Amino acid sequence: MNLDDCRRLDAQDPLAALRDQFILPEGVIYLDGNSLGVLPRAAPARIAQVVAEEWGQGLIRSWNTAGWFDLPQRLGDKVARLIGAAPGEVVCTDSTSINLYKVLFAALSQAGDDKRRVVLSERSNFPTDLYIAESMCRERGFRLELVEADALASALTDEVAVLMLTHVNYRTGAMHDMKALTERAHAAGALALWDLAHSAGAVPIALNDCNADYAIGCGYKYLNGGPGAPAFVWVHTRHAGQFEQPLSGWWGHAAPFEFNPHYRPAPGIARYLCGTQPIVSLAALECGIDTVLAAAPFDGDHGSMAALRAKSLALTDAFIALVEARCPGRFSLVTPRAHAERGSQVCLALQEGGSGAYAIVQALIARGVIGDFRAGDSRMPDILRFGFTPLYLRFEDVWNAVEHLVQVFADDEWKRPEFNQKLAVT
Numbered sequence: 342m343n344l345d346d347c348r349r350l351d352a353q354d355p356l357a358a359l360r361d362q363f364i365l366p367e368g369v370i371y372l373d374g375n376s377l378g379v380l381p382r383a384a385p386a387r388i389a390q391v392v393a394e395e396w397g398q399g400l401i402r403s404w405n406t407a408g409w410f411d412l413p414q415r416l417g418d419k420v421a422r423l424i425g426a427a428p429g430e431v432v433c434t435d436s437t438s439i440n441l442y443k444v445l446f447a448a449l450s451q452a453g454d455d456k457r458r459v460v461l462s463e464r465s466n467f468p469t470d471l472y473i474a475e476s477m478c479r480e481r482g483f484r485l486e487l488v489e490a491d492a493l494a495s496a497l498t499d500e501v502a503v504l505m506l507t508h509v510n511y512r513t514g515a516m517h518d519m520k521a522l523t524e525r526a527h528a529a530g531a532l533a534l535w536d537l538a539h540s541a542g543a544v545p546i547a548l549n550d551c552n553a554d555y556a557i558g559c560g561y562k563y564l565n566g567g568p569g570a571p572a573f574v575w576v577h578t579r580h581a582g583q584f585e586q587p588l589s590g591w592w593g594h595a596a597p598f599e600f601n602p603h604y605r606p607a608p609g610i611a612r613y614l615c616g617t618q619p620i621v622s623l624a625a626l627e628c629g630i631d632t633v634l635a636a637a638p639f640d641g642d643h644g645s646m647a648a649l650r651a652k653s654l655a656l657t658d659a660f661i662a663l664v665e666a667r668c669p670g671r672f673s674l675v676t677p678r679a680h681a682e683r684g685s686q687v688c689l690a691l692q693e694g695g696s697g698a699y700a701i702v703q704a705l706i707a708r709g710v711i712g713d714f715r716a717g718d719s720r721m722p723d724i725l726r727f728g729f730t731p732l733y734l735r736f737e738d739v740w741n742a743v744e745h746l747v748q749v750f751a752d753d754e755w756k757r758p759e760f761n762q763k764l765a766v767t
């Protein structure tokens with residue numbers, strides 16, 4: 342594969358025009374949309390309108406006249422289309438961490454009993470998920486059991502109340518088989534709770550088809566909702582009207598404006614709202630979600646996310662092939678090669694004995710190729726992480742990113758002292 346091949350692929354790309362939906366900085370190849378999505382072109386004007394008109398002029402009337410009040414549900418219905426859920430099953434609210442607290446609490450109340458005292462998860466799950474689970478287990482008398490991904494199925498014993506997993510691993514980009522693991526969990530009598538932080542907007546998800554129980558996901562990664570955007574939460578309808586909301590704020594009340602002294606939870610997913618919603622942030626999130634929904638017409642008969650997934654796999658395949666061809670012997674591929682087992686990112690580790698992953702990432706960033714670094718531990722190597730967002734990335738960008746990587750090794754550029762100083766956010 343060469344630059345001409347990449348340009349040919351771009352010329353044939355049915356999704357090419359979707360790039361115009363974004364404001365991308367000049368001279369940047371952005372391979373970090375899995376951490377913070379880029380700015381939708383529609384967002385600045387929409388945010389300005391919310392501030393100047395809806396807040397500035399409408400003031401409190403805007404809760405009714407500008408549709409503020411049901412924004413979490415309206416956006417939730419849009420997210421539902423991306424995750425294999427139905428309208429009325431999702432709300433956009435709070436952060437991923439807080440939503441995890443809410444759904445894990447509910448799942449433990451439902452599935453836990455005297456014999457089922459275990460929350461099962463993966464050792465390399467995202468830390469906030471493990472921290473929330475750890476403290477909740479401590480508070481509620483459960484035990485958090487962490488195993489490697491390939492040991493999950495055998496660890497699903499009759500002591501497990503909840504299987505809590507992140508669908509696509511934040512470090513490695515490895516993707517679980519949601520349907521098979523959910524089935525295994527149910528066969529063992531456990532509930533299945535999925536974190537979709539690195540999946541929503543990146544890979545096809547079929548929550549109802551997989552028969553999952555609870556799911557949460559992030560608004561600022563592949564949904565392009567802006568820094569700290571509200572997250573989302575889904576519950577299978579078989580639990581509707583039953584599941585618990587531990588943060589029993591007034592927005593999850595059946596009738597918040599009755600101002601009744603006693604809590605009575607709303608019947609459906611609205612129960613998972615807690616307090617007054619961040620309207621400006623929700624407005625920005627809607628612009629982001631809309632950029633992903635704009636790909637839906639290209640799916641044809643293939644269903645949700647098919648076109649984006651096809652391009653994502655083609656981009657990541659091209660990146661892997663070019664790194665292997667042009668930087669031979671330098672990296673090992675941490676991300677699974679099989680399509681069914683990977684999300685929309687590619688992670689590389691330096692080959693045996695190599696060090697300097699952090700400095701290489703910094704040298705790439707100085708060249709305008711923005712990926713990120715995740716430190717290893719005794720079990721995992723340091724990794725270079727590259728997220729591929731098919732909405733705006735071109736095959737030519739993939740070529741250029743690898744060309745910069747080649748250059749970073751020429752003349753030992755990455756060994757310069759300025760690339761070896763750790764910053765607070767990596």
Ligand SMILES: *Cc1c(COP(=O)(O)O)cnc(C)c1O
Binds near residue numbers: 437439470507536559
């Ligand atoms: C990004 C991410 C989060 C982020 O949680 P916040 O509450 O938004 O900070 C949580 N879980 C996973 C798996 C993630 O990838």
